[in-house]
Amino acid sequence: MKTDIERRIDAMFARDTAAAAVFVVALWLVMAFVFVEMIAVAGAAVTATLFAGGVLVTLFNTVSITAMIHHFRREKDRIYRLDIEHLDATRAERR
Numbered sequence: 001m002k003t004d005i006e007r008r009i010d011a012m013f014a015r016d017t018a019a020a021a022v023f024v025v026a027l028w029l030v031m032a033f034v035f036v037e038m039i040a041v042a043g044a045a046v047t048a049t050l051f052a053g054g055v056l057v058t059l060f061n062t063v064s065i066t067a068m069i070h071h072f073r074r075e076k077d078r079i080y081r082l083d084i085e086h087l088d089a090t091r092a093e094r095r
Helices: 004-039 044-074 076-094
Strands: none
Touching: 004 044, 004 076, 044 076
């Protein structure tokens, strides 16, 4: 049976994971849109260069966000417990 703080940690981790997934999808969509729009105005050499650079940048960002999520999963108790303690302390001060 999970304690209240463990449930809160899991909820925060789930929100962060969902936000990261949304950002990755948005990144791929924006990069695809920019590439499609650039095809109309750029030559073949420029289009090939933009495609290669865009794919590399997008892949590196995707991999780095994936690595961040894996790190958060491994260290979620240490990372999120501190956040929750600070949130609780801030709420207590406001009362």
